[in-house]
Amino acid sequence: MSPQDQKKDDAVFPGGNYTYTWTVPEDHSPTADDPNCLTWIYHSHIDAPKDIASGLIGPLLTCKKGILTGTSQRRQDVDIDFFLMFSVVDENLSWYLDENIASFCTDPGSVDKDDEEFQESNKMHAINGYVFGNLPEMTMCAGDYVAWHLFGMGNEIDVHTAYFHGEMLIIRGHRTDVASLFPATFVTADMIPSNPGRWLLSCQVNDHIQAGMGALYEVRPCSRQAPRSTLKGRVRKYYIAAKEVQWDYGPSGLDQSSGKQLSEAGSPAEQFFKRSHYQIGGIYWKAKYVEYTDETFREEKKQSEEEKHLGILGLSQNGVSVQPLHNFTYHWTVPQHVGPTPSDPPCLTWMYSSAVDPVKDTSSGLVGPMVICKPGTLDDSNKQKGIDKEFYLLFSVFDENLSWYLNANIKYYLRMEETSVKKDNGFKESNRMHAINGFMFGNLPGLDVCEGDNVSWHLLGLGTEADVHGAVFQGNTLQMNGMRRDSTNLFPHTFATAFMQPDNKGIFEIYCQTSNHYRAGMRERYSVSKCSKRDPAPVLRYKGVRTYYVMAEEVEWDYAPDRRWERERHNHSAESYSNVFLSNENGLLGSKYKKAVYREYTDGTFQTPKARINGDEHLGILGPFMWAEVGDILNIVFKNNASRPYSIHAHGVLERETGQPQAANPGDIVTYRWEVPERSGPGPNDSACVPWIYYSVVDPVKDMYSGLIGPLKICRKGVLQSDGIRKDVKREFALLFLVFDENQSWYLEENVERYSHGNHRDINLPDDTFVESNKMHAINGKLYANLPGLTMFQGDWVNWYLLGMGQEIDVHTVHFHAETFTYKNGKGYRADVVDLFPGTFEMVEMLAGNPGTWLLHCHVSDHIHAGMEILFKVLPKPEPALEVVNYSEETPPEDESQKVMLFGAKLAPGQVEATVIILAVSGMVLFLVASFLLGVVIYLEKQRRLRRNRRSILDDGFKLMSKKNQGI
Incomplete structure (x- = not known):
């Protein structure tokens, strides 16, 4: 974990040096269910895709206390560690491409860097930078305890299935012989080899097999043999x-x-x-x-x-x-x-x-x-x-x-x-x-x-x-x-x-x-x-009913309204990565598109939109963050204010329309009923809440790319407050990682007519550059750090609901800088990267611990350059006396008509109520103090009279005695 002030010094110029201090606090250590050491990486981050393609990357382990021995940093719990990176190293992205052409091409002047065959020849399907079995052979003994530290890096094509021929692995407690790896995916696998021989380790993706992504490892029959299993089962013949x-x-x-x-x-x-x-x-x-x-x-x-x-x-x-x-x-x-x-x-x-x-x-x-x-x-x-x-x-x-x-x-x-x-x-x-x-x-x-x-x-x-x-x-x-x-x-x-x-x-x-x-x-x-052999299912009893009023409306959506961060980070020039997506010159449309979105209203009149405050502005293009507990019924009153038929369908819930909800024509209002039985909520090994998603399914592909999509969470009974926030967390965020393909939107032709410069009839829709320019690599519909509202305090427990949809290019490895999180996969594990794919919905839990403004992005190289990046802010923990929290980037304007005159000042209704309460409490305190003082005065007066009476009696006694003495 790097502190915020060191991030300014990430750029070290040629000939310079800098000492980075990386700390490993307790909340970044392996969990009880994790292996003893976790696999991470370090790399240069000036332009991460180009830096890594140039070779600047390495492995890093963080271990539980007591695992490393002395100054040698050798592990006590395993016999040997191996570190393997599976990556299609794209030399076309290397800073040294021109030097390599000059040094290694027989005719450098004839090279066309845009030629497809030339580019393909520079994509090296490598394990640790070696192809076709050239990685120096890895050796181990049968019976050794071997830890494999595996990770992937690269681009959309870097979908890897690392297959260990001849041996088995344990990954997160599960038996397998393969590990799935993607850009910035880290896997720690344990092996006790038992099969002596030389074995192939390869990526089983067809293209990668053919391109040489393979290496060899050898299991030797050393003095310590792996225990042999006695086979006592049946013989089965096929x-x-x-x-x-x-x-x-x-x-x-x-x-x-x-x-x-x-x-x-x-x-x-x-x-x-x-x-x-x-x-x-x-x-x-x-x-x-x-x-x-x-x-x-x-x-x-x-x-x-x-x-x-x-x-x-x-x-x-x-x-x-x-x-x-x-x-x-x-x-x-x-x-x-x-x-x-x-x-x-x-x-x-x-x-x-x-x-x-x-x-x-x-x-x-x-x-x-x-x-x-x-x-x-x-x-x-x-x-x-x-x-x-x-x-x-x-x-x-x-x-x-x-x-x-x-x-x-x-x-x-x-x-x-x-x-x-x-x-x-x-x-x-x-x-x-x-x-x-x-x-x-x-x-x-x-x-x-x-x-x-x-x-x-x-x-x-x-x-x-x-x-x-x-x-x-x-x-x-x-x-x-x-x-x-x-x-x-x-x-x-x-x-x-x-x-x-x-x-x-x-x-x-x-x-x-x-x-x-x-x-x-x-x-x-x-x-x-329904089959006669089974007893009838018990009748489901639902207790809570929650109603949402949702409207589909057409809007002008800007994927990147503010380009200052993008220009500072990625440099502004005609060759900048963002130009193809954000420029509206040369037949491109730019960052603005007509879209349809789901928006929540206060009631069935659909007159008053529900304001997005207290951090909800982070939802961006997403519809309202719906929620329910097990045993609830959700009634979705849906009005279609768009120009074509749409609907709402949710994953996870019980819909009794056999999966095809009724479409609402323009102007129609349709009510959908979603039941939330036990099987819609968290499983026994889940967190307290699980994420789902909802979207229009009149045409599931075109409707989604047009913008109609939103998040849903289902929680165990009793977990949520009345506002839908979990009782045990401070903040909850829902993020959709999706390359919005505007070429598949219902509104493509309208967008061409509205946003292209010149004669829109001259636009060639199938043109490769035009098609690419309309693929917006977005997080909640925003590019290049344009998404607001991701703010929290140090020490806050934060839930992140991460959603993946889309097509083949939508392989996303979501990386949180400076923070780690825990996630459930049968048990609880620590990471800082989440793998998302179409149809993947994950929830991770974070204890925010490092104040600063941090990057959250997809680690796929092309997606970084295309703007799939946002910022989240961790504020220093507030002093107890100053515990005033305002997560919203914008405070809604106050309504002057609702204010009340009190003692010559205009106060809001809430302020009037608070003032009256304070005055009432103050009056009661003053009354009690006055009553106490009055009681003290009365008591003292009684005591004074009692003393006077006593003196009077004594005086009379002395007088009587004096008269008697005189008489004697």
């Missing part, structure tokens, strides 16, 4: 053949969502299913794993009804290839140390595939699911005990251009020469089939469950860096690692297991939230029916 088939991605011929023909002109499916001179259509020759009854491979095993959903899904050969028409027997053992950990679900999802050529083999179709379970989990029929239905879903863009059968498909279906077909611009894209289990546009059969069933979903990812999937289950929620979600993210060679107990009858979609995948057909349907 007879599997690779069979060539004609595979139909849309066997019904229909888009099951719309009912239209897949080849209908103008439909989203036409590009993939219409057969023409340069389009193969929806049927391809592929290879498929097929199960047979015995070793004769004569009779195929018939699929049961429950297996029909497997589709294209069907042995990883570990370097052994099997020739056509030959057999090979693979023996896979499942010792205890590869099975689920105590933190894992009962069964882990894995994948098997052909690996002669991993890219071509899997693109051809040779892939299947595999499940490894804890002992005693399976019954005699190999089904999980206590699970009613199990489904296996592979989300993958099958790229038929990479298939072994591409040329055969061209000859068979098009009857043309391959070379002429491959030159067509649209040919390659038409062969990228956005499928779930090899089916598109709702054609996957067999996803039928009963209300109340215990359902296990085994989810798999495969493919290239474009295969960033947000698998969303509409209508019901999931539980994963004890956390409540309705989606999970999948990447190439990653797997997930999710549980569902559906309570919402109807037909719902399972789809990829990545918008271009959704449009391209990566969506299927599952049905929930």
Whole structure:
């Protein structure tokens, strides 16, 4: 953690030096659930993307007290540490590009730096700066305790799945052999190797495999051997053949969502299913794993009804290839140390595939699911005990251009020469089939469950860096690692297991939230029916009803109204990074666009907008921050004041319109009812609140990019105050990281007409520069530190609700400077970066501890340059006597008509009330003091009279005695 005053000295000029002091306070240390040492990085930050591409980056560990030994700083708890950076190092961004051209090109003068092939040649798919196995080999002994410190850096293409062949890892308590890495993602993985040999460590993303992102590590059989597991389980035999088939991605011929023909002109499916001179259509020759009854491979095993959903899904050969028409027997053992950990679900999802050529083999179709379970989990029929239905879903863009059968498909279906077909611009894209289990546009059969069933979903990812999937289950929620979600993210060679107990009858979609995948057909349907075998579900009882009045209205939105910070940080010139997004010259539109937004009103008359004060101005383009507790009902009274139909649909809540809420036409008012049962709120391992999102779904893609989106949080009962703020935190912020693609907005043509200079008819909408200029890399709809309201005090507990939506480029690694936070993933962990993808909603908790103004940004290189940066401010902790908090950047003007004359002064109603109370209390105090003083006076007067009476009696006694003495 660097103090604020040192940030001014970040720039050290050539020949200079500076000493940075980095402190590691207690609130930055690993949590009890974290590994003993956390992985971080350090790098130059003058222009971070260019500095890092030039090579200035390194690893950093922070450890729990007592882990490091003496001055040597060696760890006591492990035998060896390895540090690995997975990054496509873009030498085009290096400060030394011109020097490298002059030094290493044979003809420097002929180099065109904008040439695509030249740029691609400078993107080095490296592990620690080495490609194609050139990283010096890493060695360890079997039985060693090895800590792997892994991180990614780079750009949108830096989606990495680090795969450790031959060994297993433990990451955050979960068993795996892969680690997902993105720009500024840090992972600490533990390994106790048990398999002697030389093993491949590679990124399993197709493009990165082919470009050389691989290294070797060696496990040596040293004197200390890893304990050997005794195998006492069953022997299970499977007879599997690779069979060539004609595979139909849309066997019904229909888009099951719309009912239209897949080849209908103008439909989203036409590009993939219409057969023409340069389009193969929806049927391809592929290879498929097929199960047979015995070793004769004569009779195929018939699929049961429950297996029909497997589709294209069907042995990883570990370097052994099997020739056509030959057999090979693979023996896979499942010792205890590869099975689920105590933190894992009962069964882990894995994948098997052909690996002669991993890219071509899997693109051809040779892939299947595999499940490894804890002992005693399976019954005699190999089904999980206590699970009613199990489904296996592979989300993958099958790229038929990479298939072994591409040329055969061209000859068979098009009857043309391959070379002429491959030159067509649209040919390659038409062969990228956005499928779930090899089916598109709702054609996957067999996803039928009963209300109340215990359902296990085994989810798999495969493919290239474009295969960033947000698998969303509409209508019901999931539980994963004890956390409540309705989606999970999948990447190439990653797997997930999710549980569902559906309570919402109807037909719902399972789809990829990545918008271009959704449009391209990566969506299927599952049905929930009321079955007689189950007892009727208990009637849900709701206690609280909350009503929101929300209007869709059209506004002029400015993504960057103030450019001072941007010009100071990124320099103002014609070549500045921001120019393409913010300039309205040369046929570009600039920073202003017409958009539709959700805005809250005070009541159903929709006359008075609800003011955004007390920090709510940070919401920016987002709609109102809605909230509820478990057991509530939300009534959303929605008025559409825009010029086209819109709606409101929310993730997580129970909507009884089978996922398709009624659209409101312009001028209409529609009321939506959202129920919040237990399954909508936090799971047992969640924080007290979980984030969701709402948006219009008349056209989910165009509506969202037009601006209609907002945050929702659901909390446990009793967690919130009456204003919706958590009782145990000071501040809550909701941030949407989204590249608003104005090219997909309903208002594109209006914006071209309104904001372009010159004749708007001269604008070429498909022009690459124009298209790029309309992709606004925004946080809550603002660029380059233009978002206000992110202010807190030192010592405040702050909740950040972080939301991801969008398309393939919306890979966001959200980095908080100067502060760390904790997050839940089954247990509690510390970090300063959150990974967001389309359909990802995360909540992190921060104890603000470092006063200053700090950067909060996406760490993807292009997104930094494009302005996905904002500032948050931590104010010094106020003195107790001065505890006056005003988070708002602007104080709303006072209404003079509401003031009251009192003692000659105009006071607001609240001030009058306070003044009267103070006067009343003061009067009571004065009355009590006067009563006390009066009592004292009365008491003293009584005492004085009593003393006088006593003296009088004594005087009389003395007189009497005196007379008696005189008489004697």
